[in-house]
Amino acid sequence: MATQFAEQPRQYRTSPIAVEALKEHLALHPEEKWEHTHPYDVSRSDIYYEDRWQPIFAEMRAKGPLHWVDESPVGPYWNVVSHKAIGHVEALPELFSSSWEHGGITILNKLDEEQLAAQGRERFELPMFIAMDRPKHTDQRRTVAPAFTPAEMKRLEDDIRHRTGELLDSLPRGEVFDWVDKVSIELTTGMLAILFGFPWEDRRLLTFWSDWAGDTEIAMVRDLDEMRHEILREMAAYFQQLWAERANKEPGPDLISMMIHSPAMNQMSPQEFMGNLVLLIVGGNDTTRNTMSGIVHGFDTFPDQRKLFEENPDLIPNAVQECIRYQTPLAHMRRTCTEDTELFGEQVKAGDKLVLWYLSANRDEEVFENPDKLDITRENARRHLAFGYGIHRCVGARLAELQLRVLLEEMHARRMRVHLAGDVERVRANFVHGFRKLEVEVTGF
């Protein structure tokens, strides 16, 4: 089956990666650049690309947990910036909805029927349980949760360790290379391929799809959004084929087979099945990848912490938590208020969009002492909100933690030190928070 796909000349193989497509588009159409005039309009991606978001959020936190932005290219919205307020909002999922019908989970608004008609476009939606409320969310989450139990993690650990070790052994020494491409992407796509039983030789498609699916700025440019939908449709067709193959086979341990043979599957439409697969690809891809890059960048920025790690491998489990806190690979999730309410002294109206900035919660000085420092001995590193909180808390958290722990353990076992040695390029987005490129050199310690 993999060969059959590999032989087909498919358009997505030659499509540019999302970030290049956007750069090219904006170079040709500079008039389409978005205007951000409000001082607290943190939907602008340049502050993440240039890594200068920290003082803006610190200023907001000092003034209060909620801030209303009345005008922005993504419409009006509330910034929710404190650890406490985000936990509070996430603990009330009926009042603060995740559902696609209300607005979904990112800062972007979906086009309404009128806008779609004006653009002569049809709606393309892949329903996912991250963007559903109870009770549907509960049922669908149940179909994938068994893939992430502690017992499953134990089953996967040897394989992850073996692949991680092999990859680390293959890295060049004394030569500059891109850590994002050679390590972060390779390990995370490889892991997802194993989890889904995805054809190994096509695994980079998972990265390609994830980049297009998770880019919030791409979705704001009509032509690129069209291209994005086209790519997602092709992805759905690929998975449909995998699904058809597995549906007629004995249940296997991979996630696709597990979902097909789960009782809740009877209540899931083919679109929902596809949507949830996409959710797992996107959820498991950029996030773990960007933490793997963040670890290297963080250790290089704080060499005292790298030294602590090198001298004391017992700190690795806590270092994993601290690196996730420090990186916070998803900058935000969004909720929509369903009823007028008062929230931390502010009047929030039904229909208002609330953007929960995990990036800010994880630097909240009320919870984390000296929050802008990476500190792998931090006692409460586990209190980070990078995985969210409440009923939608990341279902893949254990798998991400396992991959990151094994990476650090295997680096330590090889006495590997990774230095920044060239270009550092961050992701230009307000949703995915991470690195596009990280040129490094490996030495020993």
Ligand code: HEM
């Ligand atoms: C949900 C972060 C890794 C699959 C989420 C949410 C966040 C998040 C912030 C939403 C929480 C909320 O709304 O309260 C992360 C981070 C990761 C990571 C930081 C890595 C460091 C993974 C992995 C997978 C995964 C490895 C699976 C392969 C999901 C799914 C959901 C989710 C399916 C939806 C859960 C629900 O709505 O009930 N993740 N994630 N994530 N994540 Fe992750």
